[in-house]
Amino acid sequence: MQRFSIVSLARNALTGHKDWPRYWRSPKPKAEYDAVIVGGGGHGLATAYYLAKEHGVTNIAVLEKGWLGGGNTGRNTTIVRSNYLWDESAHLYEHSLKLFEGLSQELNYNVMLSQRGVLNLAHNLGDVREGIRRVNANRLNGVDAEWLGPAQVQEFCPIVSISPSMRYPVMGATLQRRAGVARHDAVAWGFARGADALGVDIIQNCEVTGFDIREGRVRGLRTNQGDIATGKVGIVAAGHNSVLCEMAGVRLPIQSHPLQALVSEPIKPVHPCVVMSNAVHVYVSQSDKGELVMGAGIDSFNSYAQRGSFPVIEHQMAAVLELFPIFSRLRMLRTWGGIVDVCPDASPIIGRLPVEGLYLNGGWGTGGFKATPGSGHVFAHTIAREAPHPLAAPFAFERFTSGALIDEHGAAAVAH
Amino acid sequence: MLLIPCPWCGERDETEFRYGGQAHLARPLDPHATGDAEWAEYLFMRDNPKGWFRERWNHAAGCRRWFNMVRHTVTHEIAAVYKPDDPKPELPE
Numbered sequence: 001m002q003r004f005s006i007v008s009l010a011r012n013a014l015t016g017h018k019d020w021p022r023y024w025r026s027p028k029p030k031a032e033y034d035a036v037i038v039g040g041g042g043h044g045l046a047t048a049y050y051l052a053k054e055h056g057v058t059n060i061a062v063l064e065k066g067w068l069g070g071g072n073t074g075r076n077t078t079i080v081r082s083n084y085l086w087d088e089s090a091h092l093y094e095h096s097l098k099l100f101e102g103l104s105q106e107l108n109y110n111v112m113l114s115q116r117g118v119l120n121l122a123h124n125l126g127d128v129r130e131g132i133r134r135v136n137a138n139r140l141n142g143v144d145a146e147w148l149g150p151a152q153v154q155e156f157c158p159i160v161s162i163s164p165s166m167r168y169p170v171m172g173a174t175l176q177r178r179a180g181v182a183r184h185d186a187v188a189w190g191f192a193r194g195a196d197a198l199g200v201d202i203i204q205n206c207e208v209t210g211f212d213i214r215e216g217r218v219r220g221l222r223t224n225q226g227d228i229a230t231g232k233v234g235i236v237a238a239g240h241n242s243v244l245c246e247m248a249g250v251r252l253p254i255q256s257h258p259l260q261a262l263v264s265e266p267i268k269p270v271h272p273c274v275v276m277s278n279a280v281h282v283y284v285s286q287s288d289k290g291e292l293v294m295g296a297g298i299d300s301f302n303s304y305a306q307r308g309s310f311p312v313i314e315h316q317m318a319a320v321l322e323l324f325p326i327f328s329r330l331r332m333l334r335t336w337g338g339i340v341d342v343c344p345d346a347s348p349i350i351g352r353l354p355v356e357g358l359y360l361n362g363g364w365g366t367g368g369f370k371a372t373p374g375s376g377h378v379f380a381h382t383i384a385r386e387a388p389h390p391l392a393a394p395f396a397f398e399r400f401t402s403g404a405l406i407d408e409h410g411a412a413a414v415a416h
Numbered sequence: 417m418l419l420i421p422c423p424w425c426g427e428r429d430e431t432e433f434r435y436g437g438q439a440h441l442a443r444p445l446d447p448h449a450t451g452d453a454e455w456a457e458y459l460f461m462r463d464n465p466k467g468w469f470r471e472r473w474n475h476a477a478g479c480r481r482w483f484n485m486v487r488h489t490v491t492h493e494i495a496a497v498y499k500p501d502d503p504k505p506e507l508p509e
Contacts, residue, residue, distance in 0.1 A: 240466070242464035242465075243464075243465075243466050246464075251457075251461045251462075251463070252461065252462075252464065253456075253460035253462065254462070254464055255437070255462055255464055256464055256489075300434070300435035301418075301435045301487075302469060302471065302489050303489050303490075303492065304466045304489050304490050305489070305490055305491070305492060309417045309418065309430055310417050311417070311430070311431050344460050400456045400459075400460045400461070401452050401455075401456040402452070403452075
């Protein structure tokens with residue numbers, strides 16, 4: 001891997017930037033690997049990177065049926081935060097945020113983390129109480145959090161309307177200053193480049209079509225590029241986790257839904273932070289290109305179509321205009337959908353499945369991007385040591401039998 | 417955008433309906449004889465097919481009645497609509 005630096009930039013400038021090497025190889029799959037990761041999105045690539053980097057497991061492959069980061073990694077609204085309510089989630093997401101804070105250095109690749117602050121607005125007494133409770137819970141867990149009144153909200157984000165005549169007036173907000181946004185593609189590419197440099201085979205256009213399971217143990221998998229023998233498979237396929245697990249005979253508590261997002265035409269910088277609101281339901285930030293990036297709620301029905309219904313977008317726009325009257329003449333450029341795998345408790349599943357050698361990292365639902373490095377880090381540990389990472393243990397598949405659910409519908413912020 | 421044919425009211429806009437998830441889930445008949453694994457299966461585990469799916473819908477802003485529908489989860493094509501006590505239709509090819 002050629003390291004990026006001011007010197008390499010200057011050297012390549014002299015040759016017209018024609019000699020930059022490719023970020024990763026495109027190898028043919030080998031007949032056998034020590035472990036195979038199914039899914040080449042951010043979480044899968046991060047898992048491979050940390051497997052190679054921290055556990056010395058380098059004879060591994062990442063299989064991606066499309067192109068790298070072409071699923072939800074390239075479709076989300078890039079928000080990074082860790083202000084979750086329960087201890088288990090706060091620790092996991094905070095672990096991830098801390099990894100994000102050093103990620104550009106770690107990967108020698110600029111993931112453009114911008115810790116501009118995330119506001120979660122409160123619009124009624126219930127929201128206010130829930131918000132203050134969450135601030136207190138966050139601080140007890142060492143996660144930075146503050147409670148702001150309406151005037152402080154407007155001071156922090158001057159374009160938010162705090163007019164008391166609004167149907168759902170702003171009554172306050174939680175603020176996490178260390179939260180913000182990061183470049184989603186860069187996270188996938190940075191992890192891919194780093195993993196490739198450590199010897200990981202990243203194989204695109206490679207779709208898994210079945211598993212070789214004998215005596216309750218994974219022996220390998222079948223793909224459209226041939227059979228691959230391996231004793232460990234990590235499934236990290238987001239919306240398609242259920243499809244893959246069904247091939248392995250495992251039924252999941254997961255439902256796949258479209259989650260839509262949209263961007264406006266680019267404008268000059270007007271929006272200094274990230275604003276989220278559960279009650280009127282909008283989350284909006286401004287990208288470095290100047291587009292407003294907005295996320296909608298999920299479509300209620302199960303779907304794998306990567307598109308949603310228009311009323312969801314209409315509802316979203318109504319909420320935007322309520323909170324930001326300044327955007328009333330802005331035109332929207334494009335909308336799209338990703339398929340999110342939603343768990344009943346809005347928390348992920350990280351750990352072993354009932355087939356030996358088969359592991360799942362999924363169910364991240366509507367909020368997986370923020371967890372990308374942390375998710376990969378704890379999942380790599382879980383696969384390499386064949387025992388859950390302490391931060392991942394509460395998120396085991398078995399919690400649906402034990403009943404120890406981690407209900408994060410409030411902090412997940414996207415309406416389910 | 418779905419145009420859903422309610423078996424009582426005819427075709428209506430998707431926004432009039434609420435989704436009820438997978439159809440034909442039977443609650444265990446004897447709760448006292450049901451173990452944790454079976455409860456987990458009934459409460460949480462769900463089919464999530466990429467293809468035809470039998471699902472429940474409620475015409476919330478209409479006749480307010482429940483019904484079942486066979487819909488494709490990729491094309492969103494609707495193959496059948498039937499009342500809760502009607503026999504299960506076969507899934508299309």
